[in-house]
Amino acid sequence: MTTPSGTPRRTPAGAAVLREDVTEAIRTAVLEELAAVGFARMSIEGIARRAGVGKTAVYRRWKSKLSLVLDLVGAFAVQGLPAPATGSLHGDVRALLEVAAHALRHPVASQVIPDLLVESVRNPEIADTLKAALLDPQQGVVAQVVRSAAERGELPAGADADRALDLVIGPLYWRLVVVRTEPPKGYLDDLARSAVAALTA
Structure with missing residues (x-):
């Protein structure tokens, strides 16, 4: 300079x-x-x-181990989940699952986030950071997928984005982070079809 x-x-x-x-x-x-x-x-x-x-x-x-870990979580979340725009609800859900599966295999998600979720019960600062860095962005992406599907007539207007998040990401999180077993071949395709069927039922 x-x-x-x-x-x-x-x-x-x-x-x-x-x-x-x-x-x-x-x-x-x-x-x-x-x-x-x-x-x-x-x-x-x-x-x-x-x-x-x-x-x-x-x-x-960093002033403490808490500020260090929160910074790490925030840096990981900056990578974000892009909102897919394939032109169909099934295509968007399948694309979202692909990106989410890659993210959930990251060491921060598979090793660190579950531990921090336990700590968040006792520490509101961790809870707030996890919500802002991880949950809120995911909800925003899924809400955009739901809105786009509603505009195309694939879902009714006012479809519940939170329910969609549970149906799309929940099973994948359970499989990769909680149970920690590699999905069988075709799992993401099957999960996409099941999630879409549940959303449109």
Whole structure:
């Protein structure tokens, strides 16, 4: 960066320069630590040790393990679920299931989110973050799918988007995150047909 006179602007004395590779190492360590010991037993010391850095490197970026984990969840959610627009309810549901299946195989979803859901019962801040970062965006995408289907006459006006979310994503979440078994071949196709049949019944 330069000043208006064209001379290089120096970093203020004492200003911390946060190396991105260290930040990424810490984020990776958080995922591994959460998967290994869970949120309740996780500590800044354990994260720092796993990342190969000092505790000050962690505290320079996040004030607590809670703020670190919430930042991680938020960063994961930024990837988001795009609203499909295939031109049919079945096509949209099938496309949504494909993207959701990929997202639910991510370490944050399969290892971290279930643990945080348990913690959210005791910690309103975690509950609020999970809702804003994960549930609200998913509801928004499914609501758009339902609205588009209603405009095409495939669903009645005012169809329940929350019910649609339960029918479409619920079984997939149960299979990949709770039961943790890989779906058989053709599972997403079968689930899409079943969800559409239930929605249009």
